[in-house]
Amino acid sequence: MTIQPRTLKGQETQAKLLQTALDCFAAEGYKASSMRVIAARAGVSLSHAYYYFSSKEDIVARLLLNLRTEQFERCRSALDEGNTLESNIRAVFTSGLSVMQPYHEFGPAFLKVLLSQDQVDNELSAVEFSLWEKAVSGARPLPPLGIRSDLPKFLSLLSRQLFSVWAYDQSANQRRSLLLMDNAAPVAAKFAVLCRLPVVRSLFADVLALMDSGSSVQDHQDRQTTRSKVPKAS
Amino acid sequence: MTIQPRTLKGQETQAKLLQTALDCFAAEGYKASSMRVIAARAGVSLSHAYYYFSSKEDIVARLLLNLRTEQFERCRSALDEGNTLESNIRAVFTSGLSVMQPYHEFGPAFLKVLLSQDQVDNELSAVEFSLWEKAVSGARPLPPLGIRSDLPKFLSLLSRQLFSVWAYDQSANQRRSLLLMDNAAPVAAKFAVLCRLPVVRSLFADVLALMDSGSSVQDHQDRQTTRSKVPKAS
DNA sequence: AGACATTTTTGAACGCGTTCAAAAAGCTCG
DNA sequence: CGAGCTTTTTGAACGCGTTCAAAAATGTCT
Numbered sequence: 001m002t003i004q005p006r007t008l009k010g011q012e013t014q015a016k017l018l019q020t021a022l023d024c025f026a027a028e029g030y031k032a033s034s035m036r037v038i039a040a041r042a043g044v045s046l047s048h049a050y051y052y053f054s055s056k057e058d059i060v061a062r063l064l065l066n067l068r069t070e071q072f073e074r075c076r077s078a079l080d081e082g083n084t085l086e087s088n089i090r091a092v093f094t095s096g097l098s099v100m101q102p103y104h105e106f107g108p109a110f111l112k113v114l115l116s117q118d119q120v121d122n123e124l125s126a127v128e129f130s131l132w133e134k135a136v137s138g139a140r141p142l143p144p145l146g147i148r149s150d151l152p153k154f155l156s157l158l159s160r161q162l163f164s165v166w167a168y169d170q171s172a173n174q175r176r177s178l179l180l181m182d183n184a185a186p187v188a189a190k191f192a193v194l195c196r197l198p199v200v201r202s203l204f205a206d207v208l209a210l211m212d213s214g215s216s217v218q219d220h221q222d223r224q225t226t227r228s229k230v231p232k233a234s
Numbered sequence: 235m236t237i238q239p240r241t242l243k244g245q246e247t248q249a250k251l252l253q254t255a256l257d258c259f260a261a262e263g264y265k266a267s268s269m270r271v272i273a274a275r276a277g278v279s280l281s282h283a284y285y286y287f288s289s290k291e292d293i294v295a296r297l298l299l300n301l302r303t304e305q306f307e308r309c310r311s312a313l314d315e316g317n318t319l320e321s322n323i324r325a326v327f328t329s330g331l332s333v334m335q336p337y338h339e340f341g342p343a344f345l346k347v348l349l350s351q352d353q354v355d356n357e358l359s360a361v362e363f364s365l366w367e368k369a370v371s372g373a374r375p376l377p378p379l380g381i382r383s384d385l386p387k388f389l390s391l392l393s394r395q396l397f398s399v400w401a402y403d404q405s406a407n408q409r410r411s412l413l414l415m416d417n418a419a420p421v422a423a424k425f426a427v428l429c430r431l432p433v434v435r436s437l438f439a440d441v442l443a444l445m446d447s448g449s450s451v452q453d454h455q456d457r458q459t460t461r462s463k464v465p466k467a468s
Numbered sequence: 469a470g471a472c473a474t475t476t477t478t479g480a481a482c483g484c485g486t487t488c489a490a491a492a493a494g495c496t497c498g
Numbered sequence: 499c500g501a502g503c504t505t506t507t508t509g510a511a512c513g514c515g516t517t518c519a520a521a522a523a524t525g526t527c528t
Contacts, residue, residue: 006505007494013506034484045508047487056485108350112342115402161395168349176447183447187440194433203428206421213410213417240475241524247476268514279478281517290515 001062002054014052017042021059022066030060030106060106061113061124068127071099076134085139086189089155092135093162093181097174100166104174107167114160125156132156143192146201150208151192157211158188235296236288248286251276255293256300264294264340294340295347295358302361305333310368319373320423323389326369327396327415331408334400338408341401348394359390366390377426380435384442385426391445392422 005011020042024033035056039049053059075095079088103110119125132152136143143151162184166177194200239245254276258267269290273283287293309329313322337344353359366386370377377385396418400411428434 009494010506031484035486036484046485047509048507050486051506054486108346111349115345115398116342164349164398179447180444183444187437187444190440191437194437197433199428199431200433200437203421203425203434206424210414210417210421213413243524244476265514269516270514280515281479282477284516285476288516 001052001058003052005052013042013044013048017044017049017052018059018062022063025063025106026102030109057109057113060109061117063103063106064110064113065124065127067099067103068124068131071095072127072131074099075131079131079134079138082138082140084141084189085136085143085192086186088135088139089188090182090185092131092155092159093185096159096163097166097178097181101174104166104169107169111164111167114163128159129153129156132159144196144201147192147195147204150204153211154204154208155188158184235292237286239286247276247278247282251278251283251286252293252296256297259297259340260336264343291343291347294343295351297337297340298344298347299358299361301333301337302358305329306361306365308333309365313365313368313372316372316374318375318423319370319377319426320420322369322373323422324416324419326365326389326393327419330393330397331400331412331415335408338400338403341403345398345401348397362393363387363390366393378430378435381426381429381438384438387445388438388442389422392418 005014017038021033021038024038024041028037035049036046038059039046042049071092075091078091078095083091114124117124129152132155135155136148136151142148162177162181165180166174169177171177191200191204195204239248251272255267255272258272258275262271269283270280272293273280276283305326309325312325312329317325334344348358351358363386366389369389370382370385376382396411396415399414400408403411405411425434425438429438
């Protein structure tokens with residue numbers, strides 16, 4: 001994005017450029033939708049596109065955000081109907097797949113956007129996270145109280161891993177990732193239930209602490225402090 | 235790679251090209267080591283480089299393989315000294331980090347190579363896997379018998395996830411990934427120990443089954459068959 | 469030796485993402 | 499109006515990864 005236009009006409013141009021790009025992506029695919037093609041289709045010069053978007057990746061990021069938002073709209077209601085956690089997890093997975101499938105060839109580009117963005121403070125992560133929050137809070141029976149508040153973060157991380165498998169999945173129609181997600185849903189749900197047991201619960205705590213130690217929030221803390229968050233094992 | 239030269243001179247040229255590329259990578263970094271620069275430094279024309287290597291990514295893949303091999307050499311002996319599993323895991327992590335650190339800017343390129351390669355049948359995965367096999371079989375006390383044979387595969391997958399965090403880690407000197415790996419070692423070891431308990435053990439089995447369902451081995455099997463490998467949860 | 473087939477090597481080109489200096493248009497005051 | 503500012507728009511260029519047809523070198527067989 002990089003620039004927000006001062007004038008109305010500027011905003012319109014930027015919007016038109018973005019819409020053209022998205023259309024072009026859908027119609028022609030990633031490689032064929034060069035910046036030159038997009039600019040031409042939007043009726044502006046190549047360099048003008050760069051006035052509004054600092055890179056092609058910038059536009060891809062918007063596409064990804066759009067898709068996630070559509071996924072959110074598409075399955076938000078289903079998550080509130082008192083189904084099991086497993087079925088809610090599955091709902092998020094399948095809605096994601098159906099929204100993303102037409103853009104599977106964007107996989108690597110999507111992943112790059114996802115991984116290079118700040119994992120805490122960005123709109124995309126917020127949408128993803130709110131999906132998992134709904135999936136957890138709308139599940140009946142509710143997951144164990146002790147982990148209820150941490151579960152969305154955990155699921156959100158899990159889904160990123162699955163997404164990265166999907167992104168490079170070369171099997172026909174991404175059969176393998178579809179299968180993987182189908183199988184992951186019950187396992188994750190089972191894990192949540194087993195967290196009632198102290199042993200499993202403490203494992204979950206360890207994993208959560210790991211996730212924190214890998215997040216950018218800790219960037220200004222020193223090593224000693226952070227380390228103490230992870231209980232020694234042996 | 236793509237072509238194996240018929241004549242001796244051809245092989246020499248290819249070898250020189252590869253060595254030049256690797257030197258260039260080390261000296262100038264990823265972006266600065268363009269195919270043109272590499273070819274020029276090796277004293278051949280640009281298009282000739284493409285006669286021996288089908289793409290720049292091809293060469294990056296060789297670099298990655300070289301680094302993994304060096305990591306293997308560097309820590310193989312340490313894994314056989316009867317240390318704990320935790321310390322062996324840590325040894326693999328830290329040797330990996332020290333070998334890779336100078337090439338951190340290659341992270342995204344490395345990851346692309348790693349993810350787009352066939353995860354079963356390629357040399358790189360074989361080297362990685364054998365590292366984890368040594369880490370497990372050389373650990374004292376040995377991990378529970380029931381999971382001992384599956385543990386290397388699990389650790390291998392885990393390390394890929396950590397690698398992908400490292401690849402995009404923007405913190406100074408990759409502090410965050412270093413910290414993450416440091417913390418992951420004891421947790422993984424603890425997990426292995428807890429696998430003596432039936433509950434944890436069955437969770438491990440589920441996760442392992444997941445990994446299989448995401449692998450390419452199953453590509454020719456039908457959905458029904460594969461699905462039955464994962465026990466229903468709820 | 470000379471003709472032929474194969475392997476190696478080249479130069480020129482293509483389209484790509486990106487950058488930049490400068491032109492054009494719009495806006496704000498006297 | 500028009501001088502001086504900011505915002506928008508452009509054309510031309512750069513270096514990149516990659517491709518290709520064709521030249522040069524090499525090897526093989528009679």
